[in-house]
Amino acid sequence: MAINFENALGIHQHTLGVRSRRTEILASNIANADTPGYKARDLDFKTALQNAKSHAGVSLNRTNENHKFGQSYSMEQAGESYRVANQPDTGDGNNVDVEVERNLFMKNSMEYQASLDFLNSKISSLRKAIKGQ
Template sequence: MAINFDKAFGIHQHTIGIRSRRTEILAGNIANADTPGYKARDINFKDALQNAKTRSGVHLNRTHESHKFAQSFSMAQSGELYRVANQPDTGDGNTVDTEVERNLFMKNSLEYQASLDFLNSKISSLRKAIKGQ
């Protein structure tokens, strides 16, 4: 009997990559908190998850069989958007609110860890089932 990983892992197999990407974006926001003109970015999780589940994207044509398969994603296709500023402009055009970014970073880290724990539990259950325990 074949194992269907989509059924076994649910959406958590997709959330790991999205949460990882969101960690990079939020860390970039925090790192650029003092950069004039920098606009805070974030991911629309719902849209990014839908794209990951349907594996949509722009497929690049290969002109030779030895070329590697590649996909290209625009900012909008990945669910990445600019965040609306919560604070008035300080004159430098930067929209990063460090406190908000740190809170979102921590929340994202917890959600990432929860998805990892869920996947570890599922993998452990599958391993036991394969061994017949």
Template sequence: MAINFEKAFGIHQYTIGIRARRTEVLAGNIVNADTPGYKARDINFKDALLNARSRSGVFLNRTHESHKFAQSFSMAQSGELYRISNQPDTGDGNNVDTEVERNLFMKNSLEYQASLEFLNSKISGLRKAIKGQ
């Protein structure tokens, strides 16, 4: 009998990759906190998870059968968007708030660790089942 990883791991197999990508985005925000004109970015977790589970991108609607099929590629496809600033413009166009970014980075790290722990316990259970323990 084959193991169905979709049933065994649920959404956690996808959350690891999304949280890793969000770590990169948040780290990029922190690094560019003093870069003039830099706009803070973040991952829309819900949209990124839906895209990861469906393995599909953003498809363009066709209004006529003779139109070509096309797929759009953008930051939004991966759930990555610009963040709306909660602080006034400092004059250089940069909207990164390092305290907000650090807090989001730490929260994302904890959620990443929780997903890893969950997957580790699932894999451990599968190993025991395979060995007959």
């Protein structure tokens, strides 16, 4: 009997990718905290997860079947948007609040770890089932 990993692993296989992308965005915000004109971005988790589950996006053309499959997303399709600033502009056009970004980064890291732990548990259960334990 074949194992359907989509059913076995559930939504957590997709959440890892979305959480990983959000980590990149938040890290970019922190790194650009002193860059004039930089606008903080964030990810709408619900939209990004729906797109990850449905594989929505713009498919790239392949001229040979040996080429890798690729997809491209606009910021809107990926669930990314610019964050509304919760502090006044400092005069250089940058709206990054480092404390907010660090808190969001830490929260996202914990949620990523929770999804990873859940996936590890699911995979461990599948291994036991395969071995007959």
